[in-house]
Amino acid sequence: MDLTKIISGINSKKLIISVFGLGRIGLPTALMFTRAGYNVIGVDIDKDLLNDLKKKKTFIDEPGLLDLLNKAIQKNLIEFSSDFEYAVKKANILIICVPTPISENKVPDYSAIKDISDKIGNSLTQGQIIICESSVSPTTIRDLIIPIIEKKSELKLNKDFGVCSCPERADPGKIVDNFDKVTRIVGGSSYKIGKVIIELYESITNANIIQLSTPGTANAVKLTENIFRDVNIALINELAVLYEKLGIDVKEVIKGASTKYNFQPHYPGPGVGGPCLPANPYYIIQDADKMDYIPFLIRVAREVNDRMPAYTLDLITDALNYVGKSVKGTRITVLGLSYKADIKDIQISPSLKVAHLLKEKNASIQVWDPYYKGKIIKDIKILDSFQEALKETECIVLLTDHKEFRDINFQHIMKIKNEDSPLVLVDSRNIYDPDNLPKGIVYCGIGRKILET
Amino acid sequence: MDLTKIISGINSKKLIISVFGLGRIGLPTALMFTRAGYNVIGVDIDKDLLNDLKKKKTFIDEPGLLDLLNKAIQKNLIEFSSDFEYAVKKANILIICVPTPISENKVPDYSAIKDISDKIGNSLTQGQIIICESSVSPTTIRDLIIPIIEKKSELKLNKDFGVCSCPERADPGKIVDNFDKVTRIVGGSSYKIGKVIIELYESITNANIIQLSTPGTANAVKLTENIFRDVNIALINELAVLYEKLGIDVKEVIKGASTKYNFQPHYPGPGVGGPCLPANPYYIIQDADKMDYIPFLIRVAREVNDRMPAYTLDLITDALNYVGKSVKGTRITVLGLSYKADIKDIQISPSLKVAHLLKEKNASIQVWDPYYKGKIIKDIKILDSFQEALKETECIVLLTDHKEFRDINFQHIMKIKNEDSPLVLVDSRNIYDPDNLPKGIVYCGIGRKILET
Numbered sequence: 001m002d003l004t005k006i007i008s009g010i011n012s013k014k015l016i017i018s019v020f021g022l023g024r025i026g027l028p029t030a031l032m033f034t035r036a037g038y039n040v041i042g043v044d045i046d047k048d049l050l051n052d053l054k055k056k057k058t059f060i061d062e063p064g065l066l067d068l069l070n071k072a073i074q075k076n077l078i079e080f081s082s083d084f085e086y087a088v089k090k091a092n093i094l095i096i097c098v099p100t101p102i103s104e105n106k107v108p109d110y111s112a113i114k115d116i117s118d119k120i121g122n123s124l125t126q127g128q129i130i131i132c133e134s135s136v137s138p139t140t141i142r143d144l145i146i147p148i149i150e151k152k153s154e155l156k157l158n159k160d161f162g163v164c165s166c167p168e169r170a171d172p173g174k175i176v177d178n179f180d181k182v183t184r185i186v187g188g189s190s191y192k193i194g195k196v197i198i199e200l201y202e203s204i205t206n207a208n209i210i211q212l213s214t215p216g217t218a219n220a221v222k223l224t225e226n227i228f229r230d231v232n233i234a235l236i237n238e239l240a241v242l243y244e245k246l247g248i249d250v251k252e253v254i255k256g257a258s259t260k261y262n263f264q265p266h267y268p269g270p271g272v273g274g275p276c277l278p279a280n281p282y283y284i285i286q287d288a289d290k291m292d293y294i295p296f297l298i299r300v301a302r303e304v305n306d307r308m309p310a311y312t313l314d315l316i317t318d319a320l321n322y323v324g325k326s327v328k329g330t331r332i333t334v335l336g337l338s339y340k341a342d343i344k345d346i347q348i349s350p351s352l353k354v355a356h357l358l359k360e361k362n363a364s365i366q367v368w369d370p371y372y373k374g375k376i377i378k379d380i381k382i383l384d385s386f387q388e389a390l391k392e393t394e395c396i397v398l399l400t401d402h403k404e405f406r407d408i409n410f411q412h413i414m415k416i417k418n419e420d421s422p423l424v425l426v427d428s429r430n431i432y433d434p435d436n437l438p439k440g441i442v443y444c445g446i447g448r449k450i451l452e453t
Numbered sequence: 454m455d456l457t458k459i460i461s462g463i464n465s466k467k468l469i470i471s472v473f474g475l476g477r478i479g480l481p482t483a484l485m486f487t488r489a490g491y492n493v494i495g496v497d498i499d500k501d502l503l504n505d506l507k508k509k510k511t512f513i514d515e516p517g518l519l520d521l522l523n524k525a526i527q528k529n530l531i532e533f534s535s536d537f538e539y540a541v542k543k544a545n546i547l548i549i550c551v552p553t554p555i556s557e558n559k560v561p562d563y564s565a566i567k568d569i570s571d572k573i574g575n576s577l578t579q580g581q582i583i584i585c586e587s588s589v590s591p592t593t594i595r596d597l598i599i600p601i602i603e604k605k606s607e608l609k610l611n612k613d614f615g616v617c618s619c620p621e622r623a624d625p626g627k628i629v630d631n632f633d634k635v636t637r638i639v640g641g642s643s644y645k646i647g648k649v650i651i652e653l654y655e656s657i658t659n660a661n662i663i664q665l666s667t668p669g670t671a672n673a674v675k676l677t678e679n680i681f682r683d684v685n686i687a688l689i690n691e692l693a694v695l696y697e698k699l700g701i702d703v704k705e706v707i708k709g710a711s712t713k714y715n716f717q718p719h720y721p722g723p724g725v726g727g728p729c730l731p732a733n734p735y736y737i738i739q740d741a742d743k744m745d746y747i748p749f750l751i752r753v754a755r756e757v758n759d760r761m762p763a764y765t766l767d768l769i770t771d772a773l774n775y776v777g778k779s780v781k782g783t784r785i786t787v788l789g790l791s792y793k794a795d796i797k798d799i800q801i802s803p804s805l806k807v808a809h810l811l812k813e814k815n816a817s818i819q820v821w822d823p824y825y826k827g828k829i830i831k832d833i834k835i836l837d838s839f840q841e842a843l844k845e846t847e848c849i850v851l852l853t854d855h856k857e858f859r860d861i862n863f864q865h866i867m868k869i870k871n872e873d874s875p876l877v878l879v880d881s882r883n884i885y886d887p888d889n890l891p892k893g894i895v896y897c898g899i900g901r902k903i904l905e906t
Contacts, residue, residue: 243673
């Protein structure tokens with residue numbers, strides 16, 4: 001395959017890049033190419049989303065992103081389109097950023113991958129390179145994407161077109177900032193194609209880039225990283241629940257263990273959320289299943305983490321029971337719905353799950369999350385202010401450790417509340433130090449036994 | 454409890470320290486106290502061991518240890534004794550370093566702990582502090598050691614005597630060197646007792662020392678660290694086996710994932726050995742069992758690692774099958790019996806397990822380990838030289854990655870061997886780069902598919 005046109009296009013920034021899927025990965029990726037001076041076609045099936053983007057609006061709350069969007073539009077470097085045929089035909093580089101969620105049955109849903117592979121295959125021409133940034137299993141590019149494209153296009157891999165895996169390693173909330181910091185991983189369908197794509201990424205980012213021998217290897221790297229995190233969070237969740245039973249404070253244990261040179265701390269919580277960690281293990285589990293191999297450890301880790309919202313409900317029930325109350329009918333202030341701190345994202349959020357569990361048990365929940373002020377998220381009404389969520393509260397349940405919640409003035413809360421009964425505080429992220437809390441609180445955390453301040 | 458005598462004893466180095474159990478932890482610990490100028494009574498039930506020590510001989514192969522032993526004897530700072538009553542009565546500080554292995558049924562065997570607690574209880578006098586360096590579960594000091602001592606001595610904890618947990622965090626092969634480097638963890642039966650023991654350790658080591666709220670918390674820290682390692686090695690073993698099936702090189706994946714800021718690499722191998730990693734999880738599992746709680750993840754991780762020797766046998770069988778040979782009757786050079794690199798220690802060694810499995814399958818094994826030259830270890834004869842182990846070899850199986858094995862001259866081996874058939878090389882620690890091997894080798898590793906060089 002002749003790569004000279006693409007190489008000279010990198011040097012002159014004259015390549016056209018089509019990015020398919022303008023979500024949390026696709027939009028930042030598209031804009032990073034415009035930042036470097038490339039012409040980008042941003043493609044999505046969602047016309048409302050495209051219209052919003054044309055008006056410089058995006059639902060994605062990433063620091064620095066709006067600025068990049070404004071500049072790209074101002075410099076006329078980006079066009080937004082729902083015309084896939086046009087976008088495939090016109091571009092030199094086609095970047096797949098479509099979502100790869102898991103289904104309700106916890107099986108990877110590659111329907112968007114199949115669909116975009118069809119569309120690319122239908123209009124592919126010689127000399128193009130397809131990059132997959134979507135998270136997929138190690139076999140997906142080899143066994144799904146490439147066969148579809150070859151069949152539809154009647155073109156031959158590495159002779160007529162190239163494929164590269166360059167899985168995103170983004171950390172939501174820091175996507176733009178991390179773009180120049182976190183090492184990129186690239187695996188090409190041939191060594192030369194991988195090399196050219198490294199040159200392409202080198203032209204848009206200061207981050208290190210390493211080449212892996214195959215696209216599947218790059219995907220294995222990405223999944224291994226996230227499975228590592230999922231398993232380690234499961235381990236500390238499992239230990240936290242045990243240590244609480246043994247009267248040992250897991251927060252103290254983590255602090256102590258962190259003084260050992262070969263220990264890496266992870267933290268317990270109400271579960272594991274987001275688009276990656278609770279999903280990525282299932283890509284590997286499905287590939288393993290095809291090989292008649294059962295990755296028991298990875299599966300058990302998933303199950304341990306999936307049980308944490310229910311455990312958090314148990315903890316709340318226990319803490320309320322300590323003061324002679326039931327969940328039913330108790331006014332509970334729920335703090336945080338995002339799946340992790342300081343971002344606006346409720347994908348597979350354990351916090352949302354716990355809120356739903358409380359509702360099912362007929363608690364009278366009063367929810368506050370600064371990222372969702374006044375909104376209704378999956379039947380959960382978020383109030384207009386923290387103050388409103390505190391009204392006549394009997395119990396505060398912290399579910400997401402947003403910055404705002406770290407400096408809550410509990411002295412003030414104790415003053416304004418009914419003084420007759422203690423306030424129950426369930427700190428599912430272990431962010432509070434009970435020694436610094438005012439008197440009259442019944443405190444518990446994950447892996448920390450109930451105590452009275 | 455009056456601690457002034459002990460505090461002034463630390464300042465003047467006039468304390469007498471009795472160390473119970475002179476194994477891989479006890480002897481170095483005893484000698485560290487002599488290094489600082491304390492008088493130490495080293496106590497063991499094994500009279501042969503005591504006689505050896507008196508003659509400045511030890512089976513423990515730790516760099517720097519013999520030098521410390523020589524100096525301690527020369528300065529007359531250490532006496533060796535099997536008289537427990539004498540050693541308990543005479544000392545101010547009693548340090549428990551007895552072994553806490555697991556039984557064949559994978560249940561912690563605390564018989565040595567019970568026995569020493571009995572003996573201490575029988576002769577304890579007011580004002581003494583007992584330190585436990587042995588690895589025990591978070592409940593063992595509270596529910597086993599203290600009750601026995603209180604009952605036997607009729608003395609009261611914290612009023613008459615103190616107890617401290619100071620679990621060793623030693624890395625075999627670097628015990629002496631790490632003594633001044635790895636942070637110590639201390640949990641006392643009271644805050645003041647913990648504080649005094651920190652002063653004591655500060656007088657013998659430059660390492661940082663942190664205080665934990667209870668003895669059990671210190672034990673939980675120690676176990677959490679080792680369980681973290683066991684689980685993470687299990688995870689990479691599980692992934693390695695899968696990646697091999699998917700045609701992905703696990704070594705490349707680990708290298709790639711290590712470029713992500715929040716990933717910590719662990720490495721696959723023929724299993725997990727040593728006195729700590731394969732045992733410590735069972736201490737936690739037993740404590741959990743008492744609380745009717747099942748730590749599934751920790752248990753599965755143990756099982757994954759325990760299956761690795763059998764998987765290694767499968768790998769050898771497969772690699773031999775590739776060249777049309779059976780394990781039975783094939784001359785196999787086995788390299789390494791220690792449980793890890795560069796140490797003389799075969800406790801729960803997976804390498805030894807694989808050697809036994811090969812023997813069971815009637816391979817004609819020729820074993821070489823520089824640390825066990827000419828010895829017979831559990832029915833396995835170790836030859837006198839590497840050259841002898843190579844005689845007419847058809848297959849080399851590397852099981853322990855001793856330094857010596859990293860620079861094997863395979864060019865030379867290929868020259869001296871029968872040239873008609875390829876050499877099979879099973880690299881269970883993935884230390885060789887097949888690209889750098891001479892032609893004619895059938896190579897495979899853990900998580901790396903069979904290939905011909």
